[in-house]
Amino acid sequence: MNNQIFSNTKQKLEIAIIGAGISGLCMAINLKKIGISSFKIFEKADSLGGTWRDNTYPGAGCDVPSFLYSFSFEPKYNWTLSYPKQPEILQYLEYCADKYGIKQHIQFNTEIITAIFEHEQGLWSIHTRTNEKLQADILISGCGQLNRPKIPNTPGINTFKGTQFHSAQWNHQYNLSDKTVAVIGTGASAIQFIPLIAKEVKKLFIFQSSANWILNKQDYKFNQFQHWIFKTFPFTVNLYRLWIYLTLEFLLVNGVLQKDGILGKIFTAYLSHQRHQKVKKAALQSVLEPNFPVGCKRVLLSNDYYETLQQPNVEVITNRIKAISTNSVLTQDDQEYPIDTLIFATGFHATNFLSPIKIIGLNNELLEDKWKDGAEAYKGIMISGFPNLFLLYGPNTNTSNSIIFMVECQVRYIISCIRLIQRKSLQYLDVKPNKQSLFNQKLQADAAKTVWSSNCANWYKTDKGKIVNNWPQSTLCYLLTTFRANLKDFDCFDQDKN
Numbered sequence: 001m002n003n004q005i006f007s008n009t010k011q012k013l014e015i016a017i018i019g020a021g022i023s024g025l026c027m028a029i030n031l032k033k034i035g036i037s038s039f040k041i042f043e044k045a046d047s048l049g050g051t052w053r054d055n056t057y058p059g060a061g062c063d064v065p066s067f068l069y070s071f072s073f074e075p076k077y078n079w080t081l082s083y084p085k086q087p088e089i090l091q092y093l094e095y096c097a098d099k100y101g102i103k104q105h106i107q108f109n110t111e112i113i114t115a116i117f118e119h120e121q122g123l124w125s126i127h128t129r130t131n132e133k134l135q136a137d138i139l140i141s142g143c144g145q146l147n148r149p150k151i152p153n154t155p156g157i158n159t160f161k162g163t164q165f166h167s168a169q170w171n172h173q174y175n176l177s178d179k180t181v182a183v184i185g186t187g188a189s190a191i192q193f194i195p196l197i198a199k200e201v202k203k204l205f206i207f208q209s210s211a212n213w214i215l216n217k218q219d220y221k222f223n224q225f226q227h228w229i230f231k232t233f234p235f236t237v238n239l240y241r242l243w244i245y246l247t248l249e250f251l252l253v254n255g256v257l258q259k260d261g262i263l264g265k266i267f268t269a270y271l272s273h274q275r276h277q278k279v280k281k282a283a284l285q286s287v288l289e290p291n292f293p294v295g296c297k298r299v300l301l302s303n304d305y306y307e308t309l310q311q312p313n314v315e316v317i318t319n320r321i322k323a324i325s326t327n328s329v330l331t332q333d334d335q336e337y338p339i340d341t342l343i344f345a346t347g348f349h350a351t352n353f354l355s356p357i358k359i360i361g362l363n364n365e366l367l368e369d370k371w372k373d374g375a376e377a378y379k380g381i382m383i384s385g386f387p388n389l390f391l392l393y394g395p396n397t398n399t400s401n402s403i404i405f406m407v408e409c410q411v412r413y414i415i416s417c418i419r420l421i422q423r424k425s426l427q428y429l430d431v432k433p434n435k436q437s438l439f440n441q442k443l444q445a446d447a448a449k450t451v452w453s454s455n456c457a458n459w460y461k462t463d464k465g466k467i468v469n470n471w472p473q474s475t476l477c478y479l480l481t482t483f484r485a486n487l488k489d490f491d492c493f494d495q496d497k498n
Contacts, residue, residue, distance in 0.1 A: 015039035015418075016126060016136035018357070020106050021050020023392035023407050024142030025093060026071060029100045030411050033073075036418070041102070041142075042128070044111035048097055050144060052089045057170040059192040060086035063217075063301045065244045067237065068402040071096065075237050077230035083219045083301070115139055116360040117387060122427035122493060124388065137388060137428075138421075140414065141354055144393045145469060148349040148356075152184065155323040162327060164342035167193060178202045180338065182329050184321065185345030186212060191300050193345075195308040204314045205337050207321055207329065210297075210456070211290045213271050217301040248401045249474060257295045257400060257450050264451065268294045278306040287316055292456035295400075347459055353395055353468075361386035362430070374466035376443075378436040378489070379482050381410050382417075387428035387493070390414045396443055397478075398460070398469045405475055413482040420485055429490040446472040 015031065017024045020043035031039055047053055062069050066079035069089065074096055080088055097103050111129040118125050124139040149166040151157075157164075165171045167189040180203040183190055190206075191214065198204050230237050256264045271294060279285055288306070290297075309316055319331035329337045349355065353375045359367035362385045370385065377383050380397035381390055390410075397406050417429055447453060447467040452460050460469040471478055 014136055015138045015140060016124065016134065017041045017140045017142055018112050019043060019050060019142035019144065019147075020045075020048035020097075020102075020108075021052070021142055021144055021147075022093065022404060023144055023410075024050070024140075025097055025102060026404070026407050027140055027142060027392060027411050027414065028102045028105060029071070029073070029096065030415060032100055032102075034415060037105075039105060041106045042110045042112050042126075043106055043108050044129075046108050048103070048106060049090045049093050050142075050147065052086055052093060054147070055086060055168050055170075055189070056172070057167045057189060057193045058196040060189070061192060062086075062089060063188065064402050067241050068244045068248075069404060071404060072241075072408060074099070075234075075241065077234070077237050078227050079222060081219055081221055083217060112357055114358045114360070115389075117362060117389070119362060122387075138390070138418065139388060140390045140392065141357075141394070142392045143354055143357070145348070145353065145398060148352070149344070150346050150349050151344055152321075152346055154321055157324045159326050160324050160342060162340040162342060164344070166344045166346070168348070174341075176201050176341065179341045181205070181341040181343060182207060182337065182339045183343045183345055185209075185347065187345060187347055188298060188300055189347075190345035191302045191305040195302070195304040197343075198308045198311055198314050201341075202313065205329070205339065206309070206314065206316045208287070208316055208318050209320070210292070211288045212297060212300050213268075213290050213294050214275070214300045214302055214305060215271060216274060217303050219303065245401065245405070245475075249476065256299075257452070259293070259449055259451050259454070264294055271299075275306065279310070281310050284309060284316065287318055293451045293454050295451040296454040296456040297458045353391070359386065359389070361389070374462045374464065375468045376436070376440045378431040378439055379410075379413065380471070381413055381482070382429075382431040382436075384431045384433045384436045387430040388421075390417070395468050396440075396447075396471050399471050399475055399478075401475045406471065406478060409475075409479050409482045413485060416485040420487055424487070424492070425494065427493045429485075429492055431490055435489045443472060 017027055017039060020041050024041050025048065028039060028041055045053060062084050065082055066084040069084055070076040070092060076092055112126055113129050114127040116125045123135045123137060126134040126136060149168045151166060163171065163174050176197055177200050179201050181197065181201045182205045183194060184207045186206060186208045194206065251263065256267045258264065275288060279288055308314060317331060319333045319335065321329055322332045323330045327338055327340065329339060354367065361367065365385050367386065375395040377391055377395045380394040383389060392407055392410050393403065397410065399406050420426065421429060444467065450472050452458065452467050452470055461467045
């Protein structure tokens with residue numbers, strides 16, 4: 001391969017995209033829509049799909065309604081269920097990649113390990129795991145926030161002789177029948193697969209660090225008549241999408257998630273009532289009662305989790321894990337639980353954006369150093385001192401509504417930046433430090449007013465309490481914030497003066 005796969009010209013910008021998940025595909029499709037086809041997607045795996053390629057555990061699915069979990073430019077009308085399962089989401093992404101001719105732009109089995117901004121050339125110099133050296137005018141990260149499984153550093157974990165794996169790296173060749181299984185973690189993935197594996201294992205120990213707020217999942221099948229309506233009258237798809245979007249926006253983003261809000265108190269009472277109705281075992285009542293406000297951690301959706309915990313072969317353990325031995329889990333109260341299988345449902349390294357890629361910007365500044373106190377970016381997309389680097393699903397862009405909505409906002413903003421570069425014959429854009437600083441000061445002030453800042457451990461914030469994952473305002477506000485790039489926000493380098 002030619003060391004420089006992209007040329008640096010005024011007429012035609014050349015773009016490198018990292019990751020072929022939802023974000024990378026959305027960016028690529030929209031580039032083609034505006035006539036830019038000289039880009040390449042670098043994907044470390046051998047297939048596309050990102051999160052929905054990796055997470056194949058039993059029951060894997062999305063907790064965003066299916067009709068909202070598709071691109072606005074390619075709405076899917078024939079979803080099977082009201083909440084989509086992993087195979088159908090992956091099939092949809094494959095369909096989009098085929099329809100828009102994206103696969104020809106993807107270089108699979110290529111992991112980016114280093115990206116260095118060459119100031120004099122105005123280029124990103126990119127290095128892969130296999131020692132390929134590439135160059136691009138623009139670098140776009142589609143790595144997302146939930147791509148690196150987190151395994152706790154528990155004493156003795158490496159001595160365990162049984163089978164162990166993370167839920168995002170499910171071992172489908174391993175038969176759980178008649179096994180004694182320990183599941184560590186009770187988050188969004190765990191409550192999806194626990195009810196299913198509980199039916200086949202001999203004994204299931206669930207190690208819970210804290211109880212979660214759980215809402216009944218209004219999951220149902222769409223019938224042929226509904227599919228016919230959506231197909232025959234396409235406007236009904238958009239109306240349905242709008243109704244779901246506005247409902248989530250009002251109830252969650254503008255209501256429940258606000259600290260000490262009246263809707264939050266009503267929702268708390270409702271969820272508590274649901275739990276008391278379902279949990280009949282007195283011993284489990286206190287164990288399953290959350291000790292933090294609704295929304296401080298992700299509200300989980302399930303119709304069968306509480307019922308599963310009351311099965312005779314299932315036991316919930318709340319004592320902290322002290323160590324793991326060759327064939328058991330030892331808790332802080334010195335109780336030992338013999339097991340032969342260990343499943344981690346312990347989430348992801350969500351706050352370490354772009355890690356483990358080494359990103360070096362102007363003045364040889366390492367992005368990891370710049371973010372030592374917690375990641376932040378301008379509008380969640382650009383970072384001062386790292387010209388022509390754009391992030392999709394970057395810091396503070398997670399939402400309780402559809403993340404695809406947020407990604408499309410970011411793609412629109414990036415395209416407006418590209419048009420600025422083209423129109424003004426600029427070599428690069430670098431967001432002004434004061435613009436980024438003021439933006440994040442207001443963002444953190446708004447985040448402090450939400451339940452995320454309450455006293456609970458969640459993946460939305462760093463160990464020091466800085467909220468780095470979530471957007472604290474409405475998604476409509478984010479749409480307006482990212483609608484179009486403003487040249488006044490940037491320090492620019494003019495090609496003609498180079």
